[in-house]
Amino acid sequence: MPLSPPPLAPAVQSYLASRPWAARWLEWLAGRHYRLVVFPDRARPVVVVAHRGRSPARAEQVARAIERDWAETPARCREAYKDVLELAPGLIVVQLRRKNVCGCLGHRHMIVKEIPFAEPHDAFGGASVGEMDIAFDRVEGWLALPLTDTALDTQFIAGSRRKEFHDQQLRFRLLSVLLHETHHMVSPQASEDVVRERSLTFYREALAHYVENARATLSFTIDRSFSRLGKE
Numbered sequence: 001m002p003l004s005p006p007p008l009a010p011a012v013q014s015y016l017a018s019r020p021w022a023a024r025w026l027e028w029l030a031g032r033h034y035r036l037v038v039f040p041d042r043a044r045p046v047v048v049v050a051h052r053g054r055s056p057a058r059a060e061q062v063a064r065a066i067e068r069d070w071a072e073t074p075a076r077c078r079e080a081y082k083d084v085l086e087l088a089p090g091l092i093v094v095q096l097r098r099k100n101v102c103g104c105l106g107h108r109h110m111i112v113k114e115i116p117f118a119e120p121h122d123a124f125g126g127a128s129v130g131e132m133d134i135a136f137d138r139v140e141g142w143l144a145l146p147l148t149d150t151a152l153d154t155q156f157i158a159g160s161r162r163k164e165f166h167d168q169q170l171r172f173r174l175l176s177v178l179l180h181e182t183h184h185m186v187s188p189q190a191s192e193d194v195v196r197e198r199s200l201t202f203y204r205e206a207l208a209h210y211v212e213n214a215r216a217t218l219s220f221t222i223d224r225s226f227s228r229l230g231k232e
């Protein structure tokens with residue numbers, strides 16, 4: 001019986017902790033932090049959110065999107081990315097930035113620049129490494145689907161769950177940018193239109209499903225402002 005490889009995430013975690021103190025000290029000086037995340041329904045890819053320690057809340061939003069929100073999306077949303085995640089590098093480094101000079105939401109990188117992941121290591125168990133960046137502030141301000149986003153916003157605008165709605169919307173956007181760039185990684189020849197269509201469909205359907213559920217639960221709560229708007 002072939003031995004199954006040890007789980008990648010704990011192996012990478014202990015590799016990061018066991019590196020020479022000088023390397024970790026330089027990282028500490030640079031304020032570099034790594035948050036390892038896995039999708040709840042698959043062992044790979046392991047996503048390494050590389051971020052500045054100053055903004056742990058942003059890294060946590062990305063982590064929560066992968067660890068929790070992914071499972072809350074309709075099955076067809078997850079199904080649509082099955083092949084992409086299957087073919088994705090075992091390790092995906094996400095450099096989480098506030099902004100990009102070019103103003104894009106994210107890019108895939110041709111080479112891995114994040115130092116601990118730039119060279120192959122035994123701890124990776126032969127897994128390949130891919131890297132991308134995501135510009136958090138840009139994703140936050142992005143109107144992915146201008147009409148839908150605005151229409152939904154007016155429904156939640158007076159409701160007590162508006163903040164919750166905005167956070168959820170942001171996490172679905174982060175997830176769709178991550179999936180979009182991963183799609184580019186596994187199919188470099190796919191056109192931008194094809195890649196964008198799939199990631200926007202994911203976002204649209206995930207959000208619609210969330211709103212449907214929110215409506216269903218809100219009808220049982222005393223949230224007059226929301227109910228009034230919902231019935232108009």
Ligand SMILES: [Zn+2]
Pocket residue numbers: 180184192195196
């Ligand atoms: Zn693209």
